[in-house]
Amino acid sequence: MMKFNAIAALAALTLTGCSVGKYNYSSTAMERVDMSFTGIPTVLGIGSLGTSIPLTPEYSLTAAHVARFAVQRVKAYHPYCDLAIIYHKNDLKTLPKFRSSEVGEPVKMYGYSFVSAMPVESSGVNLALTGIRNGFNKKPCAAMASNAGVVQGMSGGAVYNADDTISGVIVGYTSKVRQRLKPNEPLKDVSLYIPYQGFKEWLAASTS
Incomplete structure (x- = not known):
């Protein structure tokens, strides 16, 4: 079990609207993530489209709420986070590299928009670690x-560090995150992703 230095906030994924923040069309996203079709709307409102991250020639990584209704078979679910590995044929020249990132580091997010079915990306910084509780977390x-x-459809997409390593997997967004040390100054309209340090051991064991 992975341990975190501190939990700075608590989020319950109380979603409103279909997106938070700014995002743009991105040809780079096409090189880093795949579109994943699902047949049934999910608890996070993804509808019939999600995103996955090519891992190996045989497997991809995505959000569990995307994998549950995806056309691909599921190889493994994370025991307590919204993550899954699915069987997917990938034409990879090199395997992706992962690295944990800290609060304050810049990140880029890549995925597919449910609104336009186009590849998109966004930029920002890590704000806080937060406990996350819902049916998949x-x-x-x-x-x-x-x-x-983040826009609906990006769940399961990749979060990249500035050094071109993967920092984590997008799982959704929330309208408000209450900060433990600053309860009267909540973080508003933030994206949420599961960081690599939380699934490093599970990923290695599930793909070995």
């Missing part, structure tokens, strides 16, 4: 809150 799962934009 339970204790002790923690997410990173960011001010990078």
Whole structure:
């Protein structure tokens, strides 16, 4: 079980609207993530489209709420976070590299928009680690809150560090995150992703 230095906030994924922040069309997103079709709307409102991250020639990484209704078979679900590995044929020249990032570091998010079915990206910084609780996330799962934009459909997409390593997997967004040390100054309209330090061991064991 991974341990985090501090949990700075608590989010319950109380979603409003279809997006938060700014995002733009991105040809780079096409090189880093795949569109994942689902047949049934999910609890996070993804509808019939999500995103996945090519891992190996046989597997991809995505959000569990996307994988549950995806056309691909699921190889493994994370025990307490909204993550899954699916069987997917990928033409990879090099395998992706992962690195944990800290609060304050810049990140870029890549995925597919449910609104336009186009590849998109956004930029921002990590704001706080937060506990995350809903049907797909339970204790002790923690997410990173960011001010990078997210639109429905990007769940399961990749979060990249400035050094071109993957920092985590997008799982959604929330209208408000209450900060433990500053309860009267909540973080508003933030994106949420599961950071690599929270699934590093599970990923290695599930793909070995």
